[in-house]
Amino acid sequence: MNKLNTFREAVNPESLCNQACAAADDASALLAAALKPTATYSQVTLALEAILALTAKGLAGDAAAYAQYQSLLLELHIPGDARTEPTRRWMASQVYRMEDEFAPALSDFSALPVDQFREKVDAEIAARTRVKHPMSVHLFQGSPPLEDVRFFLQHHWNRSYNFYSLLAELAFRFEAIEDASVFYRNLYGEAGAEAPDRSHPALLSHLMTYFDIPLQVDFPALHPLEKAYLNNRIRCVRHTDVAWGLALLYAVESVSCVNHRRIYELLQRLGVPEEPSEFHRLHGTQDEIDTEEMWELIAKLAPSATFQRQFMQSLTRHFEINRAYFDMLWQQMQEQSGQPA
Template identity: 25%
Template sequence: MQAIAIKPQEVTSLTGISPLWSDWLVEQDLTRLVQHPLLVALARNEVSLASLKTMLIQHSHYSRHFTRYLCALMGQLEHAEDVLALMDNMREEMGVDGQDRITHAELYQRALRVLGVSTADEAALPETAAMARTMLDHCQNSDALVGLAALCLGAEAIVPLIYRPILQALEHKGYGEDVTEFFKLHIEEDEDHALTMLAIMQRLIQGDEKRHALARRIGRELIDCRIAMFDAIWAQSLVVAVAETGHREQASRFSSADFWRVPNRLQARLPERLSHSQVMQASDQHDATFSSQRKHKVHIVDLPSHSISMTLGRLDVTEATRLHRHNYETLIYVIQGEGYSRIGDRNVPWCAGDAFYVPVWAEHQHVNTGGGECVYLACENAPMLQNLGGIALREELGPVHA
């Protein structure tokens, strides 16, 4: 029997994954994944080299068994066509796809050698071992749908979300093709592998909602396992940072137990990144996510400030922001254009060169009434509230302007 052919679709999801996965992967789970502090810190180059090495070693403990997962899964498939379809994936993994490439496992080990580490340097964390064990158990399940869901939804479909931040961290730190090739290959190729598995899954399910729900549940289970693994890696990375620097990394939180850490003098600690070049020209996943939520173009200034945020908002002719409110203060400076802002029960007119204030929790909306694009700079104390315990709030109220 022929599997259903599926073509990749344009990425429109807030998490950067093709919309064809919306019936299989829960957006909330994907958001938890891409917003995990470990992946965010990797993408922003805010982890030490030691922490990056820990991430790669732990991932190796899981991924080095990939051919075992795939072989176990193929052993449960009934149709030769399905086995042959997955053999393409196997040939790429083994480096025997006719392109004279070394195996993916060898590419990964080469990257570790260049970084000066090996899998033997650190034992697998309990959460890493649990991730590998869970994947293998599912791939060995006599119901092939279970293994397909685990390997497709819990690995191949989400690989770009995981490998892209790792690749960014490696490139930030100046590593070349001998280290980055493994991650580039998988970002480019793994969606095709996922689509092959998805086609087989669809044929096995044949519209049975209970079977569909089973596949979704297995996918969620594997994402939960992966997040638990990232939690453990992130916790270990913070421990490593304390040992190396004597203080906690920026992303950690202080509690009552840290009272003894209060110093008697200030010490300047310069982060690696002190500038964000060409803010409005750069394309960023977080910009796309926030712009989609706000229904207009927003560019987030990416700087390591702990108390103040800065964004650039843009409104096309006649465009307005959504009516919204938040529990942090806002100062806005209009760079270009003219319009007004509804703040509470008042309309505040503005034009280029003006600045205005939005109080805490006041409903507000910005409206472009000029003949061209409006551009404004917004400064807010949201990071301060986020660092005080995640108490920053924003509520979207509606799209209509007065």
Template identity: 80%
Template sequence: MNRLHAYRDAGRPLAAPAEDVSTLLAAALQPGAQLSRVTSALEAILALTERGLAGDAPAYAQYQSLLLTLHLPGEARTEATRRWMASQVYSVEDRFAPALPDYSPVSVALFRERVDAEIAARSRVRHPMSLHLFEGTPPREDVRFFLQHHWIRSYNFYSLLAELAFRFEAIEDASVFYRNLYGEAGAEDPSRSHPALLSHLMTYFDIPLRIDFAGLHPLEKAYLNNRIRCVRHPDVAWGLALLYAVESVSCVNHRRIYELLQRMDVPAGPSEFHRLHGTQDEIDTEEMWALIARFAPDESFQRQFMQSLARHFAINHAYFDMLWQQMPGQSSRQA
């Protein structure tokens, strides 16, 4: 580990050509790879991460791609290595995280008001893509494009709940996520699991269920990576902020999608996922807030929570701007 310590102590990257980093990582993730291979790959990824977060766009794209490789399920014998390497990338991201200037802790009640106000202010409700989809008359190709990316974001939401549950020592705390997981898994009927229900809509729109992760845009990879990074963070404020931000707007967002599907005369079966989520997620939100309230008196928790929200919304905004620009009907709208 001397080379890695040297990298950290020097405070500067040990440069490796960008095209070589993927090769180094592939070698490091071979079962039984020597520690020197793992260290070499990690040094190169951390250097790439620093360059990317400092403004180098190609480096940013590649580091997000490599981090997603570490996050995705792979060879079981390299699971521990992949998680450890990803955790080292998180430490670099933490150093580049924007500070919260002049943050003052507040009471728990005021903290919820502050959090909900921040979520409302950063809502996608007035985003041009949302206005086009939910208040306009979007063509089917635009709706299909939106739903395809919605599948990428939603199909494995259950895994985020499972990851965050492991961060809590007390079963009373973890049970908030286990109850949510029970619903995600379809309760007593696996055919009613939420991924299964959503897959029916994908099939209806002829959207492939298998995701080409390597082909995703760097900003979409960044969005997916940040979700995993937050729920794995040792400070539970990061994961709680991420999931609360998602769950607290879930009902409204799913209801709007359901209403869009109704206007398009999509049958009840493929629409069931969004009909269901348009009503039930409010319970999950309130249970999650009750857990957040137990930690919220701590000033450090409040600061980390708000920092997680800020990062989530910054990535989320850039990601949805990208989707709007890539939506199939955009070229005709700009003409």
């Protein structure tokens, strides 16, 4: 029997907490109360039960519930009052546990020797790369208007400006320093090495400033699918099973050079000066080293069939969310510029 169907049949959101479900539409207010430093345990659990009810409904196909739970989860992920950090992380971790129940079943899964496993992973990434998406074809092989480029870069900033935090989160999942050091070396480069003004967020901000794109992200205003994309990245690197985070970051890093090179070439065609383009020029060449170091760590863990299954579940979920997110951006871009959707 399909595990996903079994879970959907077994979990009745009303069984989570009748009181919480009665107040599901007011879950934002419940969460706001729960995130006050003076909140009681009962306020925290009441808010969590409301969020879990929305999560179960959303993952079972309720679009409104899905949008609301992604918004509330992103609120838990965004840094806030330091006094509520433990509460926010604990509440988010309970949402992750429910999301795990809906992980792709992978009915055709079978463990492979490590070298064949990498071939399978790389083939899957190559087949699902963003470069083949219609929006990418429009931007990188066509003659996009400036407003389309600016729209793309704005959302590129939303998902890229704090990439360093994903590396830091995943590094903490490893007890052995030689394993964690893979991410610390990458993080050192992200932070600009010995020159903080050369940090990658700082370099990328120059491009945003050039295109007059605000650096402050308006998280509540983001589309639910963009929130889902950002939430899944944080969920994966915080997951107690490191296969989830490794799959997510390997998928991102392994195509980084190609993606950034395409963006740099686009900027060159538009006549963007070298200084604001530097972030993409650098990333068009240097991320291959990070990818190989990360695979060496993956290869140490890959003999485990459980690791391979979780890795592929993470990869599958990432690409499902990524595709929906890029489809949404492409539709919005076309609507913005008056093109037929």
